[in-house]
Amino acid sequence: MPGAQLSLRGIYAPVPTAFGDDETLHLDELAQNVRRWNEEPLAGYVVGGSNGEFPLLTREERLEVMRVVAGERSPGRTVIGGASMESTGAAAEMAVAVAEAGADAVIVVTPWYYKGRMTAAALVAHYARVADASPVPVLVYNMPAHTGVDIPIAAVAELSEHPNIAGIKESLPDAVKIGRMIRQCRSGFQVLAGSAGSFLPALAVGAVGGILALANIAARPLDRLMVAFTSGDLAAARTAQLDLIELNALVTERYSIAGLKAAMDMLGYYGGPVRQPLLGVSSAEREEIRGALAQVGLTS
Amino acid sequence: MPGAQLSLRGIYAPVPTAFGDDETLHLDELAQNVRRWNEEPLAGYVVGGSNGEFPLLTREERLEVMRVVAGERSPGRTVIGGASMESTGAAAEMAVAVAEAGADAVIVVTPWYYKGRMTAAALVAHYARVADASPVPVLVYNMPAHTGVDIPIAAVAELSEHPNIAGIKESLPDAVKIGRMIRQCRSGFQVLAGSAGSFLPALAVGAVGGILALANIAARPLDRLMVAFTSGDLAAARTAQLDLIELNALVTERYSIAGLKAAMDMLGYYGGPVRQPLLGVSSAEREEIRGALAQVGLTS
Amino acid sequence: MPGAQLSLRGIYAPVPTAFGDDETLHLDELAQNVRRWNEEPLAGYVVGGSNGEFPLLTREERLEVMRVVAGERSPGRTVIGGASMESTGAAAEMAVAVAEAGADAVIVVTPWYYKGRMTAAALVAHYARVADASPVPVLVYNMPAHTGVDIPIAAVAELSEHPNIAGIKESLPDAVKIGRMIRQCRSGFQVLAGSAGSFLPALAVGAVGGILALANIAARPLDRLMVAFTSGDLAAARTAQLDLIELNALVTERYSIAGLKAAMDMLGYYGGPVRQPLLGVSSAEREEIRGALAQVGLTS
């Protein structure tokens, strides 16, 4: 039962995809980024998630990015590969391809286009078929802000019994839902938080870690938060959480991927442009981001 | 200025894609359907729209379906091909490919995954780039129920000035928005209704026609509605509208594509299964659909 | 069966409540307004609706306003009095008081605070109790923009069988819902549109008239629209509809009651201030309103 054995404990960076000004993949710059992230206190990487602009990449591009990250990650780090596709059959096939490209686990967002039809039954059937086909453990990925679909707790509980489903990334900052999932799912089912802004609340109710956009630029303060929490120093954990909360709102929620990439550029990573239809940040927005980074000591 | 010259007047059937039980394309059955639709009072066909399950098809499958419908349609009928892709560059490239596959115009849904970033500026830039690249006129496709994005009136007004943007399919049953678009867009910009349930209200404020799922099974009563409206017989138009309103709600809204395909099966077309993650209708639902078809005289 | 006998055909002005700068009732100014509206082509008045700021008035103030309007209206005009209260018992009691104060019918908005509990069963029970108690016919008032509650079609159909429920004011600009209600309700059940922006679409599917904020300042163009529609001159009706659509969006939707009162001030009525928590319009907004009035010929 591979799903039950993979530990997801810790902080994962959902890595952005590096593009040039002509929107082509810049794989060397991506590899460089991974080598730098290897120096940071991270449990691993997520490739081909929302921050990776997966809906804007072709299938082949997604696999290329996957191979680069899997090839560059340092030993012991887990790579979770995005296998999200609207069609269930395509997602099952993608899970196989992503695993072959080096992923230790795959993560699959709820189907999103036919949101009105994504009943609990449809979601359970989708994930079960993907998990049956996947050679590596599967994570459910709930992301209502992008999908307009919010997988019900009961569906997650049912899926938690599948031997090849290891856990869920719950992107809602809703600790009640996280708590209820932990309560209703099989023991050992792993919940990962999806936002640095609610990382401590999620840990408090039992999340084992997080896939956090902010981990791309602030792995150390996030690690300090998690270490403080684990060691029972709740006051330090709260301070760390509140110190990061505005930066997270600014960089990842307000300006989204373009903002995250701008911050990466300021911190010595390759951020670069986003792919259209996404638009870049203005220079005023860039200055606001620079100020927020300075305020939490990420830049001098 | 091709966009300004293409007349979109009339009723278009957004054709479903024919699958077998193994989810593979059934192109012969699709071709048969088109030959039957050729006998119905329709202005043309839309291929690769939401009813065509485009997000569940590969790029190559979408082009195959396009070629079949373009090849089978009778002379004088317009074929509008779906070129929707999340990435702007991919949508522009798809518009070229879809036109080469036989489309007289292309229709492009608003990008949907990064819905929080789909500002008016992002949407205008997306469509302008697609329209610049497309060899045939472009229609904007607004479909908030699936995308979670509602293109603002001002963005449509701006896009209506582009010489290669012919019109919009507005799927919201919101005659106020349609009226305001007609008021604010360049004269000659064509608005198509997106639901048979609000076809008469849309015509009343100036829509020139509709892309209506119900046209796949009820082209004649829809044609009667439009003829009555055009000839000023509003009482007959209202009766025709109200006669269809419950069937439309049932088949296309409540049971969606699976319901439409079930109805097609009952009426001698090839409906067949939907692709997963969509699920089929139950036999109880099938009976409900059968009853609704009988009530409006579509079955004996 | 009084509900079945009262004709609601035509255009009703939902009259604003006149306040002074100290927020006190200005009943003389209200009376003056009514005498001017008596010269306009209106079927009657609605008192104590959303435009009347009823939630900001005490029960006694609401009755005072009711008495003034009932006393001043010219013969033959119908006065519909708002009896909306959160508590069902209070609404039933208010219906009696409002009728005693001169209302020919009462209108009751769906209860709004406990919106999550306002099931079809709760709404049917609410209206049935009010209608049982009311000495005059009752209108259902659906206003999701304010209440967060959207009464289901099936509940309206059930309520239409009550002998003392005459009709519904449906404020959603959703002609599909209006059409389906007309289809499902008892014959003779009267639907009134709730917005001038979708008046023609509502008439097209069978509404008998409207309670339109814009009727306070633009009764004549609205009357021309309805006359054109009734006489089958759809082109003229459409022109009239589109001519008013932007003014309606600006005055009643964008700036709401404060905007409507500002427009009234410009047109020789007493508009005056709104009650807090509502805020007045700025002088820039006032100029925008002035321009919109001029554009449709309401000011010279």
Next chain:
Amino acid sequence: MPGAQLSLRGIYAPVPTAFGDDETLHLDELAQNVRRWNEEPLAGYVVGGSNGEFPLLTREERLEVMRVVAGERSPGRTVIGGASMESTGAAAEMAVAVAEAGADAVIVVTPWYYKGRMTAAALVAHYARVADASPVPVLVYNMPAHTGVDIPIAAVAELSEHPNIAGIKESLPDAVKIGRMIRQCRSGFQVLAGSAGSFLPALAVGAVGGILALANIAARPLDRLMVAFTSGDLAAARTAQLDLIELNALVTERYSIAGLKAAMDMLGYYGGPVRQPLLGVSSAEREEIRGALAQVGLTS
């Protein structure tokens, strides 16, 4: 500066209003309930909140209930009185009356009917006027599930500078918002959680306590949760939180006030009926509630 001096630390029960079968106030039964709650580990009571069915009571009934609870509460317990009114002037006047009736502080929900107009400026002006008038400290009450209004963080931050505004009850289970409010408001501004389901997450980011419907029936386990949290025993706090999470979802969210009252009846309090338009729970629902109470050891 009274607002700055009142400590809100701890757990408050938002007491339901006791009605008989004829919907009249049952003040003796209410008094009995208060005397029993006096034996429970509570910091105080909230009167006239959403759980108190305040929108279904007359002004005079609300004051009667206030006087009973203030008269019965044991020494040292804080009574917070609801002064919510749609009109700002009426809310200011109500704050005075509620304080005279015995409240140590007043709590005022955001105005709710004209939700589209409740801008940050309107909300700040509303609370400032109430706080200027109130003889006792004021709490902001954010309750989007009922009001459809979500007060922005910036507005709360601005209001936190008012010398007579002591804190906020934030009913959203959104620890990010709570954290950001604590970060942006003046030091000493007190945030109370609004749901037992997210009590621990709220405490984790800095809330000082909670106004929790569940405190009416489960004050002891909630107290154990808070004590465990305060003493740094996070594992015990998490267990206590997860133990209560399903009961809270069932009793207060799923069945709302009727469910809470049913549970009170089972636990020896006077619960009694709700006022219409609210409806009671069915006997099947009652059994479900009984089972949930037994599961957490509240009944034998």
